[in-house]
Amino acid sequence: MPIKNRFAELxxxxxxxxxxxxxxxEIGFELDHTAxxxxxxxxxxxxxxxxxxxxxxxxxxxxxxxxxxRGQVIGLRGDMDALPILEQSGAAYASQNPGVMxxxxxxGHTAMLLGxxxxxxxxxxxxxxxxxxxxxxxxxxxxxxAMIDDGVMDRFGVKEVYGMHNMPGLPVGQFAIRPGxxxxxxxxxxxxxxxxxxxAAKPNExxxxxxxxxxIILALQSIVSRNADPVEQGVLSVTSVQTSSTAYNVIxxxxxxxxxxxTHSAHMQDMIEARLGEMARSVxxxxxxQAEVTYLRHVPITINAEEPTAFATGIAEAVSxxxxxxxxxxxxxxxxxxxxxxxxxxxxxxxxxxxALHHPEYNFDDxxxxxxxxxxxxxxxxxxxxxxx
Amino acid sequence: MPIKNRLADMxxEITGWxxxxxxxxxxxxxxxxxxxxxxxxxxxxGLTDITPGIGRTGVVAVIEGKTNTSGRVIGLRADMDALPIMEASGVDYASRTPGVMxxxxxxGHTSILLGxxxxxxxxxxxxxxxxxxxxxxxxxxxxxxAMCDDGLMDRxxxxxxxxxxxxxGFPVGAFAIRPGxxxxxxxxFEITVTGKGGHxxxxxxxxxxxxxxxxxxxxxxxxxxxxxxxxxxxxxTVGTFQTDSNASNVIAHQVRMKGTVRTxxxxxxxxxxxxxxxxxENTxxxxxxQAEVIWEEGYxxTVNSPQETRHAVEAARAVSDHVDDETDPIMPAxxxxxxxxxxxxxxxxxxxxxxxxxHHPAYVFDDxxxxxxxxxxxxxxxxxxxxx
Numbered sequence: 001m002p003i004k005n006r007f008a009e010l011x012x013x014x015x016x017x018x019x020x021x022x023x024x025x026e027i028g029f030e031l032d033h034t035a036x037x038x039x040x041x042x043x044x045x046x047x048x049x050x051x052x053x054x055x056x057x058x059x060x061x062x063x064x065x066x067x068x069x070r071g072q073v074i075g076l077r078g079d080m081d082a083l084p085i086l087e088q089s090g091a092a093y094a095s096q097n098p099g100v101m102x103x104x105x106x107x108g109h110t111a112m113l114l115g116x117x118x119x120x121x122x123x124x125x126x127x128x129x130x131x132x133x134x135x136x137x138x139x140x141x142x143x144x145x146a147m148i149d150d151g152v153m154d155r156f157g158v159k160e161v162y163g164m165h166n167m168p169g170l171p172v173g174q175f176a177i178r179p180g181x182x183x184x185x186x187x188x189x190x191x192x193x194x195x196x197x198x199x200a201a202k203p204n205e206x207x208x209x210x211x212x213x214x215x216i217i218l219a220l221q222s223i224v225s226r227n228a229d230p231v232e233q234g235v236l237s238v239t240s241v242q243t244s245s246t247a248y249n250v251i252x253x254x255x256x257x258x259x260x261x262x263t264h265s266a267h268m269q270d271m272i273e274a275r276l277g278e279m280a281r282s283v284x285x286x287x288x289x290q291a292e293v294t295y296l297r298h299v300p301i302t303i304n305a306e307e308p309t310a311f312a313t314g315i316a317e318a319v320s321x322x323x324x325x326x327x328x329x330x331x332x333x334x335x336x337x338x339x340x341x342x343x344x345x346x347x348x349x350x351x352x353x354x355x356a357l358h359h360p361e362y363n364f365d366d367x368x369x370x371x372x373x374x375x376x377x378x379x380x381x382x383x384x385x386x387x388x389x
Numbered sequence: 390m391p392i393k394n395r396l397a398d399m400x401x402e403i404t405g406w407x408x409x410x411x412x413x414x415x416x417x418x419x420x421x422x423x424x425x426x427x428x429x430x431x432x433x434x435g436l437t438d439i440t441p442g443i444g445r446t447g448v449v450a451v452i453e454g455k456t457n458t459s460g461r462v463i464g465l466r467a468d469m470d471a472l473p474i475m476e477a478s479g480v481d482y483a484s485r486t487p488g489v490m491x492x493x494x495x496x497g498h499t500s501i502l503l504g505x506x507x508x509x510x511x512x513x514x515x516x517x518x519x520x521x522x523x524x525x526x527x528x529x530x531x532x533x534x535a536m537c538d539d540g541l542m543d544r545x546x547x548x549x550x551x552x553x554x555x556x557x558g559f560p561v562g563a564f565a566i567r568p569g570x571x572x573x574x575x576x577x578f579e580i581t582v583t584g585k586g587g588h589x590x591x592x593x594x595x596x597x598x599x600x601x602x603x604x605x606x607x608x609x610x611x612x613x614x615x616x617x618x619x620x621x622x623x624x625x626t627v628g629t630f631q632t633d634s635n636a637s638n639v640i641a642h643q644v645r646m647k648g649t650v651r652t653x654x655x656x657x658x659x660x661x662x663x664x665x666x667x668x669x670e671n672t673x674x675x676x677x678x679q680a681e682v683i684w685e686e687g688y689x690x691t692v693n694s695p696q697e698t699r700h701a702v703e704a705a706r707a708v709s710d711h712v713d714d715e716t717d718p719i720m721p722a723x724x725x726x727x728x729x730x731x732x733x734x735x736x737x738x739x740x741x742x743x744x745x746x747x748h749h750p751a752y753v754f755d756d757x758x759x760x761x762x763x764x765x766x767x768x769x770x771x772x773x774x775x776x777x
Contacts, residue, residue, distance in 0.1 A: 186590075200626035200651075201626070201649070203626060208626070210606055210627050210629075211627070214604075218603050218607060235589070235590055235591075235592055237590075239589050239636060239637055239638065240634060240636065240641070241603075241632050242632070243630050245629065247628055249626075259637055329590075330590030
């Protein structure tokens with residue numbers, strides 16, 4: 001039996017929660033409507049503990065199984081925040097908060113985890129403890145880390161963590177996953193190239209930072225093409241260039257570059273960070289200019305642990321009859337911080353032929369809810385089976 | 390006797406005109422009060438052949454010599470417009486119009502030419518005709534070209550033209566000039582590179598406009614290094630580079646760059662334009678992007694003709710012991726160049742002493758240079774068209 005019958009019954013109710021959340025999207029940590037809604041539902045389901053204010057506005061719910069003979073504790077994570085996008089989905093329940101939109105399906109993720117919580121609180125057909133982790137600010141890349149910094153893993157004794165993200169392009173209800181690296185580290189860099197400003201007609205009295213910065217942009221491309229192992233993945237994009245002057249007849253004093261580095265392995269990340277600094281400073285030095293490099297590591301690589309991934313794959317196959325290998329993605333996901341703390345896995349659930357994530361016409365497909373809820377519930381019941389089962 | 394006595398006598402009066410003009414600066418073609426002041430003074434001097442409204446607000450006036458057996462007609466030119474700069478000179482006759490300032494000394498140039506007009510209209514000690522040219526919009530408005538387009542040279546039968554510009558950094562009393570190119574041509578270009586914007590993590594789905602534009606900036610440097618005759622002088626500067634997105638995770642769709650090309654040779658100017666266009670368009674094409682070049686032709690090279698430069702040097706030597714007749718050319722531009730394209734002539738620098746540079750808010754024209762500038766023009770007229 002692929003999808004649990006109970007979730008087929010609960011679909012209208014869970015879809016209604018999803019659409020309510022969709023109509024009231026909120027940004028970052030400012031989840032005044034969403035977080036209380038989640039906490040209130042968890043209490044109504046009869047969760048054993050409901051704790052708010054973890055990582056500012058994160059919510060944690062605890063559900064104990066019928067038995068707890070082995071001390072197993074599984075964390076299940078959903079994200080609650082929306083995006084600063086003006087919605088154009090045309091849905092009847094579209095955002096009532098103009099310029100803010102659930103364009104990444106976190107409304108669906110939260111509703112599915114609430115659905116799983118309702119079922120698990122009703123049945124408690126497992127031997128151990130489930131910790132529900134509703135996090136803020138995934139889109140800022142800092143919500144998961146805020147909950148971890150508040151001690152969520154140790155405080156609730158979480159031993160493994162699992163999370164899910166919808167995936168446009170994958171048929172509704174299908175799953176995809178891969179062991180090891182799945183999403184990228186998203187690093188940001190700034191290079192300020194300082195030459196010596198002057199009159200455009202007197203280049204000999206100046207050090208032209210525009211030419212220097214252009215040479216740096218070209219030279220940086222050789223890191224991926226020449227320094228990286230060709231079988232590894234990496235992206236280095238210089239995305240913004242601004243001269244300190246906007247006059248046509250002035251050689252500016254400085255040029256600011258900004259960009260991003262995406263990698264799937266720690267040594268690629270280390271290598272690119274090191275080469276970026278060396279290259280920018282050396283090229284600038286060659287022109288008599290200076291380059292000041294600031295390199296910020298944001299969300300780390302999302303790495304699925306081997307054994308939990310294999311287990312999660314088996315659950316997905318049981319729920320939907322199959323599970324494909326997920327493509328490596330150069331985007332980032334802040335569940336990566338939780339996977340740094342505990343073994344676990346992140347899985348994609350198909351959202352069908354919808355607009356892409358972060359697109360104004362995107363919408364979460366409620367038909368994915370039974371599959372998503374079933375995967376969470378099945379995972380708990382098989383990972384922590386009761387003696388009778 | 391270097392400075393003409395009569396002009397030394399007039400120093401105070403001319404200084405008074407100069408300071409009045411300094412207090413009432415006007416921009417580009419809007420030099421209505423200044424042109425009116427010029428016309429009033431010329432009438433006071435007894436001149437009758439005065440024509441305003443040439444090149445919109447320029448003024449042309451004629452002074453006949455005692456005789457005219459030579460048939461020679463010499464044009465003397467001054468510029469009247471000021472700059473959009475907030476004055477910080479600290480002088481007690483500073484601009485009364487906030488944000489507008491005579492920061493290039495055109496108040497001095499106009500006053501010097503008025504002083505010459507007064508002297509010549511009194512003495513008329515020459516055989517021929519002098520045409521006084523007071524032009525608007527030297528500072529970027531091509532006022533010199535506007536006057537030429539109104540038929541200045543043919544209508545008044547001008548055969549030679551002369552002008553002067555004050556020069557901070559050269560001592561007061563010094564003159565500097567050279568035959569051939571003295572100031573550069575200044576053309577402006579705007580480059581718009583259009584690639585294909587996208588997510589910074591998916592470069593293969595985009596055409597990275599920033600990378601293409603960087604290649605263009607670097608490749609443009611090869612024009613001076615590899616295409617220009619090494620004995621010639623050309624500058625290609627990309628002054629601004631702005632991506633249309635400022636986010637770290639977006640590949641920009643469009644990049645805009647603005648810059649300037651300066652040359653001292655008309656052939657190199659044409660070569661530079663042709664090379665800029667080809668480098669930009671072909672570099673973009675090689676990356677699958679498009680580029681558009683908007684070329685705004687600015688002032689041409691200011692080229693002094695050899696014979697007239699010699700006359701200018703002789704007149705300067707009669708006035709001053711400090712005459713450099715082989716000064717280095719400079720890369721700023723000057724719209725007297727349009728007049729020198731139509732007639733032989735010469736442009737000379739007149740020392741302004743140790744002041745801040747032209748266009749600086751603290752720049753001050755040195756009134757001590759007035760008798761020298763006036764004497765140079767007057768000597769030039771009297772030597773070039775000697776009375777019988």
